[in-house]
Amino acid sequence: MAATAKPIPARDEPRRPNIASADVQLPAVKDFEQVDREIVGTLHPTVAWFMGLGVAVFFLLIGIATWMYQIYSGLGVAGYNPPVMWGVYIITFVFWIGIGHAGTLISAILYLFRAGFRTTIYRCAEAMTVFAVMTAGLFPILHLGRPWKFFWLIPYPNWRYIWPQFKSPLVWDVFAILTYFTISSTFLFIGLIPDIAVLRDRENISPIRKRIFSVLSLGWRNTDNEWRHFARAYLFLAAFSTPLVLSVHSVVSFDFAMALTPGWHTTIFPPYFVAGAIFSGMGMVFTIIIPLRRWFGLKHYVTINHLDAAAKLCLFTSLVVGCAYMTEWFVAWFSGNEVEQSFFANRIWGQWWWSSAILYTCNMILPLTLFSQKLRRSPTWLFILSFTVNIGMWFERFVIVVPSLSHEFEPWQWTSYRPTWVDYGILLGSFGWFSMWFMLFIKQLPVIAIAEVKEILPPKLRKPHPHGIDSTGRHFEYEADTPGEYA
């Protein structure tokens, strides 16, 4: 499934470094045996992993205990201050949905575009998507006064003969997120099948694990027939996921844009939300992949070239988001709408100036450092920047939700908002929930797609050919890594 083909120079043409394809190559990975050994080798649990899992579960327990307290005491403990009736829960819901988007972008959209650098990072990003959507899906339920009634949003025949209102963006949201979760997890699982077959075939110690892998691999045998249908199904799932990922955050943005609230009622919201989602997701990808490549000894799989290419994507989405911010300011000024102008003045210079300052610094100014190749190729800087991107994008949603609701049309309604310890406890719990699933995933299933990595390695040949195999007229050339650094 990986991108491999690239043009080759004629035999007598002088060779030039192929910088454009540098992010495809893995010069330190020599053969299939090495791929299996090193990637499967990451699955053995370590003390550090158990400690990490313990911390994640501890945070999750804090979140659960806080939620129990909220159910017992009522939503009033959550810091809502009418008319600010959307707070940390909706902000965090949008944040986590956004995190998931980069995963689908990397696994599906970049697959359709044959972007080589996705090969070694897409599995992590895809798993991140599934777990982020699982986390996001909790927040609308946490936000309900009676969370046990959440199923009222699902259309099913019921004794009340009442159906959901299909003109409501909240109902669209339910379907968008359920569809997104179903398709993302299906896409993740389908991609995992050949790799689980590798685990099944290499498992010689535990018969229980071997049996589990046998069931999960669905009896996959690597036949040409299976691969033929697999490739087609994978392509169509990627093709479905691509408009889906764009639609899901557009639908989330409709939750805001369909309302008449100042700052929300704008047609720029769908593309603005989608770009912001991908930007925040790229931040989370760096937060996850940079420590993983170090702890798992996978620096020669997720190379500096891969990080460089992903950083360019992060920079691009940052520029799109920055452009959307400036368009918002311009529209507020150009519209001549006093309410809108007053709201924006309050957002930038008024009571919420500090949150806007965090947002613009983290999302518009700091990512500009990625214009520097040196910083794009520095894992340390990318890791630091990923935290500022995550913080900035959480505050972007804060700035969208809270300043608008606290500064609507009627001045007597203008108010403030301060989250309580309950909000913070549940926010912490959401990170625990997400991290717990991710920690479990990285030690049970391969974090790098084994079959796809093998695809980009030069195959063993009986008669080596200067331009790769030519038995069918195709030439897959293997070049030295360029610009040269891979670890």
Place this chain on the structure above:
Amino acid sequence: MQGVLGAFHELDAAVSAIEALKKNGPGLIRVFTPTPRHELEEAIAAPPSPVRRFTLIGGLLGVTFGYWIAIWVSDYWPLVVGGKPIASWVPYTVFGFEVMVLIGGLSTVVGLLINARIPRLTLMVGYDPRFSHGDYGVWVECTPEKARTAEALLREHGAVEVRRER
């Protein structure tokens, strides 16, 4: 099911063996490969996968169902919102699209399972764990009379191991 299995370390050896077997035609050929390769795909020359039909039909059924249920529910419990028609197709497009993706995606998976004949409880005759690891396998389903020809062809083209299976 009986036949001959040849295991190859090298891709070009497997490709040339497949081409020779196809020319001589001792029986149905099945190839095991750790990763999909265009070279093998072209040597086998299999027809396009019918999974696309499952995707198309699933997508069309999904979008139809999505619009239908939204319109039916609106007529069942008529409620005028913002002076718009009871059955407003524009907002229902969101719902129709989501259900199209959902049903289309799931029917693609069903298409994969049916056509690839998975899940299966037992691995087929001739399968060897090394084929998920790095080697290529060429399985020729043939009668014992034709097995000798198949074995000779596989060895001639560089098979590191040839064995009869049943």
